[in-house]
Amino acid sequence: MTDRTGLDRIFKPSEEIVAREIEGELIIVPLTAGIGDIEDELFTFNASGRAIWKGLDGRKPLKAIIGELAAQFEGDPEEIEEDVLGLVEELVKRRIVVEVV
Amino acid sequence: MRLSENRPSPRVRAGRELPLSGKDLLGLLSEVLAKGVRIRFRASGYSMSPFIRDGDVITVRPCKKTDLRKGAVAAYVRPMNGHLAVHRIVGGTEAGFALKGDHEPIADYPVAASGIIGVVDRVERNGRRVRLGIGPEKGLVAALSARGLITWAFRAFGRNKGSVT
Known part of the structure; x- marks a missing residue:
């Protein structure tokens, strides 16, 4: 297991969601x-949430x-x-993203 | 543009607030069911009235071959236009399953098993579960539906008077 803390952590969309773009809006089920x-x-997501979501691709810390x-x-x-960490924390809590380990 | 003008947060929405077209719904349904998970959404239209009415909330689950029996209410892709439909299996031939809306006069073109993406296992109306039409009686309902006798049966038995339009 990789030992990563704080800003070195990598996240990706959870397997327990379906994400689709509909009418220009990202919908997550x-x-x-x-x-x-x-x-x-x-x-x-609002515009700023969506900008952060795009980065949570399982590759970028x-x-x-x-x-x-x-x-x-x-x-x-x-x-x-602060915004990125706040959103990621909330997405983890809701099981929308998971940390890549 | 500042990132923080609008604090980033996921917003919880209800499907009815979104402009989901039939194509969007089919895409979501297919993707969710392919993961082996059930999907709950609002039905629109009158073709399955009186068992499923416009605005009822239905749950569709992934199906096995053994689920595809006469009387089951299935979500499928219509062969003629590729649109999503939720109708009842009323028969079958080598060409495929005969699916028909209980309130429709005739069945759809035959649908191959591969075109059926799930079966309805729950119907809710005004927050209450509706069991009639998807329980053990569904075989009888399919027989009546195939003969165009659903409206007659409801009137004859005095149930849902005036609900079949």
Whole structure:
């Protein structure tokens, strides 16, 4: 197992989701508890969430994603880091992404 | 553009809030069922009335060959246009399964087993589970549906009076 901490960690979309782009919007269907409930529980992202999601591809460490976003967006890199870590934490909690180990 | 103007967060949405076309729904259904997982979504249309009505929430599960029996309500790809449909198996020939909406006058073109992507195992209406039409009586329902007698049967037995339009 790789010993990675903090910004060296790598994340990828979980096997327990289906993600599809529909009408320009990214739709994520969680498949928890053996059911994909598109009637009541879909996820979508706002523009900044989507920019971060694109980086969570199972190859790039968080620090590379933060670096790319810092080059792409205005703002304090610390704020960007905070946003990335905050979103990743929430996505892990909801089992939408998993850490690559 | 600042990244943080809008805090990044996933937003929980309901399918009914999104403009899901039949093609989008078919794509989602196929992908979810291919993972061996059930899918719950809102049905639209009247072709399966009175057993599945416009706005009912249905759950479709992946199917095995043994599930594809007369009376089962199946989600499939219509051979004539590639669209998603949810209709009842009312028979079969070498050419494929005969699927028909209970409120439709005739069956669809025969559908090969490979065109059937799942079977309905739950129907909810106004938050309540509806069992009629997908339980043990489904074989009888298929026989009546094949003969165009569903409306007659409902009227004769006084159930859901006026619900079949």
